[in-house]
Amino acid sequence: MSKTPAFNRRAFLGSAAALGATSVVMPSYAQQIDPYTGQPIVGATAGATPDAGAVQYDTHANQRHNISSFRAQDWRPYFDNLSNGAILCDLTSRAVHYWSEDETVYRLYPSSIPVSEDLTRTGRTEIIKKVEGPSWAPTPDMKKRNPEWPDFVGPGPDNPLGTHALWLSWQYYRIHGTHDTRKIGRKSSNGCIGLYNEHIKELFELSTVGTQVLLI
Template identity: 75%
Template structure:
């Protein structure tokens, strides 16, 4: 079956389309934190909420034109990318900065905006799968992150300051995750060390829909 022809839609159209497809609770996520303690940059959000970089933010793509700080939400069919939907399937499209999810029986489709790696050398593409699911994850920087940013903490416990947000999906690739973020400015941007970030409201949905063994393809 041929792939659906990609089309770009704005955020408002995306939300309306996704709701029509059965996604729930896609109101604009609540904003978080006011100042990033690692950069001193003012962030949008709730004063006093705290902030930490996501699981691999090296630089924030601040020079990027804000008008381009949105995903293009290309719609895909699953057939060109997966032989079947056993355990469900996730397609991460780095070009459109969006994540597609199909349930095992093919009746449930979701489309979420994401953050993507900040540079090509931090980007990994190919097939993997979910090997672990954690609600309320803790976070530690990888050795490479710590080398680049020695001032970063060695460990951040679960909570509002955690870079992985409220939920995280471990992939079979070491250090790679699909996770939430309290820093809502990262979604739609190049802003991570390799992980794929979602709004906390969206990772909660994806967490509930997926299981260990769900297929993942990053393109």
């Protein structure tokens, strides 16, 4: 009886952009511990690390990974031009597309998306600031919903913004990394778009202040 080959995160990170494939990512031991309580994460609190736009990981949300719709796109249906480059955040396929201004670079990344419609914002914006090693603070609404969350988290492995963050012109909205890889491909944020740290680092280097962004 033959064994089914196992997909791992390393293989996914190396081939997702080219093949449009997804894989199942098993959380590491560190990701099974809530960094603020030191307690094991179980049930509905899984992924309870606060996210820059997120409630905790929603175990009841639709967890499909949209394999069929995770595919390369052309920029022309979405942008008039590629001035300063362009980023398309497709909430349906849970994917982020990037095109460089000279059309020599195209990237496709899996992403996390807002956990509910009322936390979702769509439309056109742009990158107004780039921060490596960002700090994080909950918005007033997040703090009301989650009073136990800390008021501030500095850069580091417990930071919900991961290693890099791109500020959008909309207040509180970011495209950022995450140390909790279970969030990617899922409804797990309060409005922001999350990427693997490896991917946000690359997008951070490719994009500039002024890069166009469209959320659909």
